[in-house]
Amino acid sequence: MHGKETATFQQITTESPLYAQALHLRYALFFEMHHLPFETVFDDLEATSQHFSFADHENILAYGRLSALSNGSMKISQMVVAQEVQQKGFGSMLLNRIVEHADHLGTKKIELNARIQAISMYEKAGFISVGNIYLSKSTQVEHIRMERLLS
Numbered sequence: 001m002h003g004k005e006t007a008t009f010q011q012i013t014t015e016s017p018l019y020a021q022a023l024h025l026r027y028a029l030f031f032e033m034h035h036l037p038f039e040t041v042f043d044d045l046e047a048t049s050q051h052f053s054f055a056d057h058e059n060i061l062a063y064g065r066l067s068a069l070s071n072g073s074m075k076i077s078q079m080v081v082a083q084e085v086q087q088k089g090f091g092s093m094l095l096n097r098i099v100e101h102a103d104h105l106g107t108k109k110i111e112l113n114a115r116i117q118a119i120s121m122y123e124k125a126g127f128i129s130v131g132n133i134y135l136s137k138s139t140q141v142e143h144i145r146m147e148r149l150l151s
């Protein structure tokens with residue numbers, strides 16, 4: 001059983017077994033149903049991003065990454081929660097910890113592209129929608145750009 005009391009937040013490296021699990025989780029929940037190749041998880045931001053997880057012992061429960069953008073802001077992307085613990089607060093907890101990390105780094109603005117069904121989670125964390133709903137180029141899933149200003 002996976003519980004919040006035993007889950008730990010951590011920054012992970014690309015050599016970590018948790019990172020490998022995160023790649024497979026991202027593929028399974030974002031790309032596999034669209035019959036895209038596994039390599040789709042390796043986009044332009046992957047190698048230069050910071051990777052974060054909530055894990056229970058040796059099992060990844062939630063993952064997200066934080067990337068520096070050329071305009072001085074940062075981008076949160078690839079937020080994913082394991083199916084067996086969805087709707088239990090892990091996505092919100094992970095989001096809040098990543099935002100805290102970005103704030104600690106002195107970031108003034110965080111951007112992200114939210115799936116439509118996740119908008120309320122991001123709004124509760126202080127993000128606002130910017131622009132119109134659009135279809136992801138790779139999956140054709142509806143998204144909207146969101147951002148949050150930090151002090």
